[in-house]
């Protein structure tokens with residue numbers, strides 16, 4: 001194992017460590033620099049007692065998105081402006097309060113390695129829950145209460161984050 005591989009593997013391990021507390025997260029742990037891939041944003045439940053009616057994610061600079069049809073939902077990509085990042089917004093559903101749901105998106109990744117954060121707003125009618133916390137460089141999202149979804153760009157193989165089971169007190 002080269003040191004470059006070791007670093008990538010370690011970074012993916014950090015991503016796994018953060019996944020257990022992630023409530024809105026990207027299922028795939030990693031992707032290849034410059035690669036095209038389909039990622040899946042997963043919500044674990046609604047906003048406390050409310051059903052989910054929308055999800056909006058901010059795209060990191062250098063990431064290009066292509067919508068993928070999701071039955072019952074309308075998906076819109078909005079380009080970046082001088083003051084705001086590009087976003088992808090899904091509207092539809094609703095996804096019931098205690099139900100997980102998945103939102104697929106095609107991505108073209110930048111060529112630089114490193115973590116990419118996708119701050120997200122989970123929309124439940126007129127309420128919004130922000131999943132936008134980004135950890136200090138080199139640390140994990142594990143200690144954050146509302147971490148942003150993260151994808152690691154590196155040369156480790158993609159692997160699921162094992163977040164199928166999710167439990168906490170609301």
Ligand SMILES: [Cu+2]
Pocket residue numbers: 022023044045166168
């Ligand atoms: Cu949760």
